[in-house]
Amino acid sequence: MDEASLRADMIEGLEHSIGEPIEPSVLTALQRVPRDPFVDDSPRGGAVDGDDPHSLSLETVVRLVTALDAHEGDAVLVVGAGIGYSVAMIAEIVGARHVHAVDIDRSAVVTARSNLDAAGYEAALVDRADGADGLPAYAPYDRILLEAAVIEPPRALREQLAADGRIVYPRGAGVQTVTAAEPSPPEGSDGDDVSAVGDDADDPAPVGFETVETHGPARLQPMLVEGEQPGVERNRTRREDAEHAERGRRRRHGWEQDWIDWDDRI
Template identity: 45%
Template sequence: MDPAVLREDMVDGLESAAKDVLHDETVAVAMRDVPRHEFLPDEQTAYADRVHDVLGTRVLAPSTAARFLQALDLEDGDDVLIVGAGVGYTAAVAAEIVGDTNVHAIDISRPLVIDARQNLERAGYGGVLVDRRDGARGLPEYAPFDRILLEAAAVDPPEALLEQLADGGRLVYPRGTQRQRLEAVSANRERRTFAAVSVKPLLVDGEQSGAVERNRTAREDREHAIRRSESRRGWEQEWIEWEDTVGSN
């Protein structure tokens, strides 16, 4: 079937009374225009309202992407940062609204960064900047941003991201662990809560897809060992070369 027809069906379904997800006409128009099949390996299921697993990450279902983008409340010309670029689809929809050179996207997984760049270029959004970064640190070189979207759950938004908001800016992220709700935080720390969502938590270095270490327990054990070592005093902290000491007497 023609992908354009599938896109129309996808958006119509999100706007229908049965799902009642998509209400923002700007987001709806953008989602009708972005070729989602360019971002996923299976064109037949690309427009189904379901999660896809690609290169160790979960690609948001269209309904979840719509909720994120509506909460972001994008306007033409906004400078946007997408944290957790994934395969690049959400960045493409944002680019359709604000312009591709106004969108910056980062991901902690190098394979996903490469994939997102290729997908965006193929889909016609080559102006989107995609870089490999630790999401919790944001992209300070290009700050401030009018809108920041964190596509990973956190108990609270990373302070570095809040500091990169422009005056009047907004950060949108899933708040919580097991139970999550979409939340928008303004530059002056005002909060607004939206619908329930379910996404994976924000990863740190060593936990990303393709990394040697992806076990949080192992990372925490190492961090505890470092803290114990740094807290030691006296003979525990300094190694004594006994042979050199004896030889000097």
């Protein structure tokens, strides 16, 4: 079976698992973005969420990118570049030069850059940064996508979103709901153009935001903070003890620490 047939079967299977047709822009991206540069498996599928923090299942990628509702020319920030596949999907929709991605794991940044180059999306920027801080140098963003589970998006990310923008994130712990939130309409406006999922009192969106769309479920790794990336001791006490010990080892000891005033001693 050729790759085109495999890809058609993959898309049909995705629509069956999601339970609805795939949005046209997302469908086009699925058809155009090659899988081989990003994963070793066939075009049929992808990783299972939770098995690899850098690789999401195709079903989750489709849900995230669909909820993002990005359009050509939108400035997009992706927090959690991973293997770069979802970055490529978004680049196919909005244009590679409009996509910025960050990842706290340096090895993931290298992998994502390499994969995007191989797939023809080298114009997408991928930088090593703490996702909780966003990427203020290129703000504001029309769309922000978090590829890590949070209860609510960090304040820095919310502040880097355009006034009429949208932020998408897997909300919750354990099994999450893919959530799209937008800034709440100013007081006094009727807000008829925004269809919120629930009343303000029941909406778990951050203050100043309202939930406009949900997809689910998803099971992504929680958002990491500085010091929690792979290869770094995750227990803060042990990590800080080791850092103090290392600084102590490098510190000079003995007589060289004492200033000797030779004039007083002669």
